[in-house]
Amino acid sequence: xxxxxxxxxxxxxxxxxxxxxxxxxxxxxxxxxxxxxxxxxxxxxxxxxxxxxxxxxxxxxxxxxxxxxxxxxxxxxxxxxxxxxxxxxxxxxxxxxxxxxxxxxxxxxxxxxxxxxxxxxxxxxxxxxxxxxxxxxxxxxxxxxxxxxxxxxxxxxxxxxxxxxxxxxxxxxxxxxxxxxxxxxxxxxxxxxxxxxxxxxxxxxxxxxxxxxxxxxxxxxxxxxxxxxxxxxxxxxxxxxxxxxxxxxxxxxxxxxxxxxxxxxxxxxxxxxxxxxxxxxxxxxxxxxxxxxxxxxxxxxxxxxxxxxxxxxxxxxxxxxxxxxxxxxxxxxxxxxxxxxxxxxxxxxxxxxxxxxxxxxxxxxxxxxxxxxxxxxxxxxxxxxxxxxxxxxxxxxxxxxxxxxxxxxxxxxxxxxxxxxxxxxxxxxxxxxxxxxxxxxx
Amino acid sequence: xxxxxxxxxxxxxxxxxxxxxxxxxxxxxxxxxxxxxxxxxxxxxxxxxxxxxxxxxxxxxxxxxxxxxxxxxxxxxxxxxxxxxxxxxxxxxxxxxxxxxxxxxxxxxxxxxxxxxxxxxxxxxxxxxxxxxxxxxxxxxxxxxxxxxxxxxxxxxxxxxxxx
Numbered sequence: 001x002x003x004x005x006x007x008x009x010x011x012x013x014x015x016x017x018x019x020x021x022x023x024x025x026x027x028x029x030x031x032x033x034x035x036x037x038x039x040x041x042x043x044x045x046x047x048x049x050x051x052x053x054x055x056x057x058x059x060x061x062x063x064x065x066x067x068x069x070x071x072x073x074x075x076x077x078x079x080x081x082x083x084x085x086x087x088x089x090x091x092x093x094x095x096x097x098x099x100x101x102x103x104x105x106x107x108x109x110x111x112x113x114x115x116x117x118x119x120x121x122x123x124x125x126x127x128x129x130x131x132x133x134x135x136x137x138x139x140x141x142x143x144x145x146x147x148x149x150x151x152x153x154x155x156x157x158x159x160x161x162x163x164x165x166x167x168x169x170x171x172x173x174x175x176x177x178x179x180x181x182x183x184x185x186x187x188x189x190x191x192x193x194x195x196x197x198x199x200x201x202x203x204x205x206x207x208x209x210x211x212x213x214x215x216x217x218x219x220x221x222x223x224x225x226x227x228x229x230x231x232x233x234x235x236x237x238x239x240x241x242x243x244x245x246x247x248x249x250x251x252x253x254x255x256x257x258x259x260x261x262x263x264x265x266x267x268x269x270x271x272x273x274x275x276x277x278x279x280x281x282x283x284x285x286x287x288x289x290x291x292x293x294x295x296x297x298x299x300x301x302x303x304x305x306x307x308x309x310x311x312x313x314x315x316x317x318x319x320x321x322x323x324x325x326x327x328x329x330x331x332x333x334x335x336x337x338x339x340x341x342x343x344x345x346x347x348x349x350x351x352x353x354x355x356x357x358x359x360x361x362x363x364x365x366x367x368x369x370x371x372x373x374x375x376x377x378x379x380x381x382x383x384x385x386x387x388x389x390x391x392x393x394x395x396x397x398x399x400x401x402x403x404x405x406x407x408x409x410x411x412x413x414x415x416x417x418x419x420x421x422x423x424x425x426x427x428x429x430x431x432x433x434x435x436x437x438x439x440x441x442x
Numbered sequence: 443x444x445x446x447x448x449x450x451x452x453x454x455x456x457x458x459x460x461x462x463x464x465x466x467x468x469x470x471x472x473x474x475x476x477x478x479x480x481x482x483x484x485x486x487x488x489x490x491x492x493x494x495x496x497x498x499x500x501x502x503x504x505x506x507x508x509x510x511x512x513x514x515x516x517x518x519x520x521x522x523x524x525x526x527x528x529x530x531x532x533x534x535x536x537x538x539x540x541x542x543x544x545x546x547x548x549x550x551x552x553x554x555x556x557x558x559x560x561x562x563x564x565x566x567x568x569x570x571x572x573x574x575x576x577x578x579x580x581x582x583x584x585x586x587x588x589x590x591x592x593x594x595x596x597x598x599x600x601x602x603x604x605x606x
Contacts, residue, residue, distance in 0.1 A: 191498060192487065195594075196601055197600050361498075362504065365501060370596050370601035371503045376601045
């Protein structure tokens with residue numbers, strides 16, 4: 001179909017009216033979902049996993065990414081690889097575990113065996129094949145066309161001609177740096193994961209993940225809980241003071257290529273360097289020591305940014321790294337226009353002490369995850385948005401807050417409770433889905 | 443060493459806990475817990491969930507008493523959007539076994555199935571629970587409760603916003 005076909009004009013920006021809106025079919029249409037699978041998930045860099053998940057040679061995890069099942073593995077020479085999880089013979093999955101350690105993968109159907117580097121080792125056949133059957137390697141496990149990493153965050157791309165991950169990440173590299181630089185050694189994925197689902201379009205969770213505007217309305221009961229916890233401590237007035245000044249500090253910043261980060265200030269405490277009385281007196285000194293180390297390493301300005309600013313980062317199209325009361329890496333897998341699977345991990349510095357690690361995990365579950373005091377309320381909002389989008393005739397969603405640009409919002413900044421970050425995302429989405437942004441090497 | 447509870451005493455207590463939850467009398471449920479109590483639900487993928495340590499691995503729920511009370515109080519509010527309108531729940535508690543003494547009380551192992559209906563969607567949470575029950579000032583209290591789900595993810599249930 002023609003790219004200029006008006007039926008694909010799903011994102012409308014009108015600078016004169018300061019209006020930015022998205023047609024709700026973008027959240028619910030099967031046809032658009034199929035187009036996204038080809039043009040968004042077939043051409044963008046997609047998060048696969050973190051190098052720290054594969055510590056030893058032979059460690060692997062299996063994961064569905066953009067609708068394709070992948071084996072993410074550190075092979076026996078120590079190299080990290082990504083293969084499609086299907087036998088090149090008759091198609092069975094060669095790996096049925098979610099994670100583990102393997103020297104090779106043996107297909108359960110007819111016994112073909114593949115090495116950790118993906119080489120076909122044996123067909124276990126008693127005759128019947130020519131000697132040169134796999135001379136060109138076409139029967140080795142199929143490698144994902146592109147696998148690249150930035151600071152141990154591994155991404156794949158199903159388009160062999162895609163631009164480099166480095167170029168694709170654009171300004172998001174600096175946002176990833178601000179997370180990674182908290183560690184003296186390196187940031188690692190911590191033990192355990194949250195896997196849950198939401199009956200909503202993946203872009204509704206993207207929008208929510210860095211939405212400053214919803215904080216007070218959706219999370220009122222979480223702030224009530226914090227007020228109870230802080231009662232009688234020097235932090236007692238912090239909640240209301242910070243909420244009152246929320247819009248005066250920080251920014252939503254477009255990072256290019258549809259990525260954006262929300263920098264804001266919310267007094268939830270931060271394991272990196274913001275101590276609160278509710279964490280316990282014993283943690284005050286170690287947390288202050290961490291701030292001193294950050295200042296020594298990066299200078300006061302960068303250290304303050306790393307330590308104090310809450311960062312909600314979305315890497316287009318479906319990776320969220322929220323460095324808030326704890327750090328979460330949240331991967332969104334769209335299964336249908338109205339159904340997503342979410343996998344979320346906690347991240348922390350490898351060198352962290354036992355007591356700080358315990359506090360980090362406690363902070364995580366206080367708000368995040370499918371049983372926390374925050375995320376489930378967000379999820380409910382996404383599900384009622386989806387339900388209403390599918391069962392009412394109202395055509396457009398209005399994302400105009402802070403719309404004061406005329407040309408391209410993708411590298412602009414705005415106040416934390418505006419919707420600039422979503423305008424940046426949808427502008428990229430519109431350009432990719434129309435084929436204007438090809439994301440390919442020249 | 444305190445005398446162990448009988449199975450009947452343990453059952454009566456667990457049925458009472460289940461009743462408070464199903465009747466959404468959550469502040470009363472929170473009162474069942476000691477000041478040093480924990481209420482935990484391990485993540486479905488946790489290795490060795492009986493012995494896993496929430497200080498080292500990510501749980502779904504790892505509450506001390508302040509958050510046990512906070513969870514109960516939050517769920518009573520209309521602003522706890524995830525449970526508004528409130529779910530209907532039914533806790534079935536079975537296979538109750540007294541397995542020994544621990545931390546000044548009795549360690550109980552039981553199986554559970556919790557049916558949750560939110561609007562027109564029903565989901566089931568199933569698994570086992572380890573309780574440690576202690577007697578304080580003549581009343582039985584919960585010092586430890588750890589629920590372990592027989593699941594590999596929450597893909598079918600979506601989220602866990604009720605108390606198991």
